[in-house]
Amino acid sequence: MLTGYKSEGWREANETIMAAFRMRRIIITLVSNTLLIVAGFGIYNILNMTVSQKINDIAILKAMGFKGKDVIRIFLTQALSIGVMGVIGGMIMAAVLVTLLKKVYIGGDIGFFPIDYELTKFIQGTVVGMIITFFAGYLPARKAAQVDPVSIFRK
Amino acid sequence: MNILETRNISKYFHDPVEFQVLKDISFAVRKGEFLSMVGKSGSGKSTLLYILSTMDTEYSGQLKVDGQTVTGQTNDQLAEMRNNKIGFVFQFHYLLPEFSCLKNIMLPALKLGKYTAQEIESRAYDKLKLLGLEDQALKPASKLSGGQQQRVAIARALINDPHIIMCDEPTGNLDSKNTAIVFDTFKDLTRSFGQPIIAVTHDEEFARNSDRIIEMRDGEIV
Ligand SMILES: Nc1ncnc2c1ncn2[C@@H]1O[C@H](COP(=O)(O)OP(=O)(O)OP(=O)(O)O)[C@@H](O)[C@H]1O
Numbered sequence: 001m002l003t004g005y006k007s008e009g010w011r012e013a014n015e016t017i018m019a020a021f022r023m024r025r026i027i028i029t030l031v032s033n034t035l036l037i038v039a040g041f042g043i044y045n046i047l048n049m050t051v052s053q054k055i056n057d058i059a060i061l062k063a064m065g066f067k068g069k070d071v072i073r074i075f076l077t078q079a080l081s082i083g084v085m086g087v088i089g090g091m092i093m094a095a096v097l098v099t100l101l102k103k104v105y106i107g108g109d110i111g112f113f114p115i116d117y118e119l120t121k122f123i124q125g126t127v128v129g130m131i132i133t134f135f136a137g138y139l140p141a142r143k144a145a146q147v148d149p150v151s152i153f154r155k
Numbered sequence: 156m157n158i159l160e161t162r163n164i165s166k167y168f169h170d171p172v173e174f175q176v177l178k179d180i181s182f183a184v185r186k187g188e189f190l191s192m193v194g195k196s197g198s199g200k201s202t203l204l205y206i207l208s209t210m211d212t213e214y215s216g217q218l219k220v221d222g223q224t225v226t227g228q229t230n231d232q233l234a235e236m237r238n239n240k241i242g243f244v245f246q247f248h249y250l251l252p253e254f255s256c257l258k259n260i261m262l263p264a265l266k267l268g269k270y271t272a273q274e275i276e277s278r279a280y281d282k283l284k285l286l287g288l289e290d291q292a293l294k295p296a297s298k299l300s301g302g303q304q305q306r307v308a309i310a311r312a313l314i315n316d317p318h319i320i321m322c323d324e325p326t327g328n329l330d331s332k333n334t335a336i337v338f339d340t341f342k343d344l345t346r347s348f349g350q351p352i353i354a355v356t357h358d359e360e361f362a363r364n365s366d367r368i369i370e371m372r373d374g375e376i377v
């Protein structure tokens with residue numbers, strides 16, 4: 001050290017704040033993924049229950065000549081309609097929340113809550129939501145497609 | 156011409172004990188034939204009918220429908236064959252309880268997709284009329300009496316003009332008047348359209364008036 005000064009970039013100078021940012025991002029990702037998975041389980045459970053309740057009806061359809069893939073289509077349609085409703089509801093709620101939060105004054109350098117309508121986030125949410133719905137619906141649908149009508153009718 | 160033919164069909168149940176339900180069943184059903192199948196409870200009639208209807212594939216031997224070997228086909232091919240060629244009435248009337256009678260009858264035809272929805276509806280209505288149920292058309296199936304449900308199931312079996320009709324005790328819940336209606340409908344189908352019918356029945360008069368009787372005893376035709 002010749003001068004007694006040292007230089008450092010703003011990132012290093014604010015290492016603590018940067019760490020806090022990173023932590024925040026990790027937490028947000030974890031929380032939102034957990035929510036998505038919980039929602040996925042919800043859909044999975046609803047459809048699993050429907051399959052058990054309607055097993056007789058599924059057997060009848062198969063006996064009348066509906067194929068495995070027809071049955072899958074019926075249940076996937078149901079799953080996706082739940083998913084679409086969920087996505088639309090979620091979008092509306094997100095838009096409302098953003099509108100409200102934008103007006104919340106936090107103070108300091110930040111001022112108003114730093115949030116805005118971000119199209120990419122909305123698209124991300126829709127895509128991930130539909131993918132999860134698809135898988136949550138596909139598993140019970142496949143179970144339904146494999147129902148053996150004879151074993152149901154014998155009961 | 157044989158619409159349906161079996162050769163040496165045997166079937167075993169393994170659970171709870173090894174047990175041969177069907178023993179070397181060989182017979183044929185000709186076009187336009189009205190066949191009754193009789194036999195004691197537990198003799199294997201329903202089990203045989205499930206195999207003939209292509210729903211049960213766990214058997215040995217050979218099954219032919221319309222000259223085509225059915226044994227060994229994939230599940231999708233079998234489903235198509237059931238939709239297209241086989242009308243089936245179960246031992247216990249199995250309708251979709253939340254759907255109207257009309258809709259229940261329409262379903263196999265909507266699946267087949269040969270006619271428009273409108274044509275299918277009017278055809279379904281004709282079948283209901285044939286079985287004397289036109290006034291019940293829009294009621295949910297669950298709100299019908301057992302005998303009415305059974306007749307709706309028969310109407311449904313007829314909707315796709317099947318090449319063969321199979322019934323497991325189609326008149327089990329019917330009074331003599333409705334039994335006569337069903338019998339005459341069947342007789343008429345075999346005579347006018349040449350659609351053969353295999354009907355499992357415990358009704359002696361019904362069996363006696365059909366063209367041929369097959370009796371099952373302990374898994375064998377006697
Ligand atoms: N899943 C099964 N596992 C083991 N045995 C079975 C099974 N299903 C039926 N059985 C037996 O097979 C035999 C034939 O049954 P099936 O239902 O074909 O008789 P059925 O002739 O139709 O009698 P019913 O006139 O009472 O309807 C019976 O002894 C029955 O106990």
Ligand SMILES: [Mg+2]
Nearest residue numbers: 200201246323
């Ligand atoms: Mg039986």
